[in-house]
Amino acid sequence: MTEKREKQILRMSFFSGLLFAAAEFIFAIYSHSQSALTDAVYDASELVFIALLLFLTPLFHKPVSEKHPYGYLQVESIFVIIKGVMMLSVTFGVSAEVLDAALSGGNPVNNAQVAAFQCCLGVASTVIFLIMKRLNRNLSSPTIEAELLGWRMDILYSLGMAAAFFLSRYLEETPLAAAAPYFDQIVAVLVMVFMLPENIRVLWRSVKDVFLFAPDPGLTEEIKEICYPVMEQYRFSPVFFDITKTGRHLWVAVYFRIAADSLAVNELADALQAVNAEMEASFPSCTCELILVP
DSSP states (O other), X not given: XXXXXXXXXXXXXXXHHHHHHHXXXXXXXXXXXXXXXXXXXXXXXXXXXXXXXXXXXXXXXXXXXXSOTTTTHHHHHHHHHHHHHHHHHHHHHHHHHHHHHHHTTOXXXXXXXXXXXXXXXXXXXXXXXXXXXXXXTTOOOHHHHHHHHHXXXXXXXXXXXXXXXXXXXXXXXXXXXXXXXXXXXXXXXXXXXXXXXXXXHHHHHHHHHHTTOOOOHHHHHHHHXXXXXXXXXXXXXXXXXXXXXXXXXXXXXXXXEESSSOOOHHHHHHHHHHHHHHHHHXXXXXXXXXXXXX
8 A cells, every 4th residue: 555655656746747847848948048947957857766766666665584684775775866966966067057158148038927937837836745745644755755855845946936037027127137137047056056955965864874874863862762661661771772774664673671680571572562563653664673681
């Protein structure tokens, strides 16, 4: 059921992105807008990875085994890294083209026309985002989260562009009139600068997952706050948390001590079941184990 819904969200994102990219390319050719072309290039680049992920999604739901102790979850992180690197390359490449156009004398466009087009894209993106977010309830998928982030950025981009170009209609009536031919390029560069930090954050998170780096301190504290009350009920004293995040899955090993000289097997089983139940309520894709320290 989870795999089916994940594919449904990816298909919706793919076909919506395809329509958006086609509309943006056509509008960019018609209006000669560099900012619209920038958005079209981003959307077209995204489509390549969504198409690949549609075929790879079944791998992410395969169970772990002796041969693949982490399943195929690392494959997802690797693809997010490739996507991040490619998006950064696209960002720098398009930025160079935009700056070259600006240095060549600018590119006057019909500001009202661009504003209306971007406003329509913003409204359509909002509708798609809300539908995808509703379908994503109770899922724990880095791929879907990355897609939702992309659509959220598209909404901010489109509505921000619409507002900026609407206000730029009055630029010629101000002392900044000389900047009017360069406004399209300025907006395109600012948008790419705005997107750059988030792309880098997504890329870094995936790199940490692939190399099994320690999770963020905030995540560690959240896990401890969940586990400590359960452990105290069974008079277990946690001494160390071994936390590993691989793609969408979280692995938690809690090393603990006991005051008594012995531990009943059924008591340990009950504690393990209780801890996993509490963890799964906050982290749907999680495996937790308890390890007694002599």
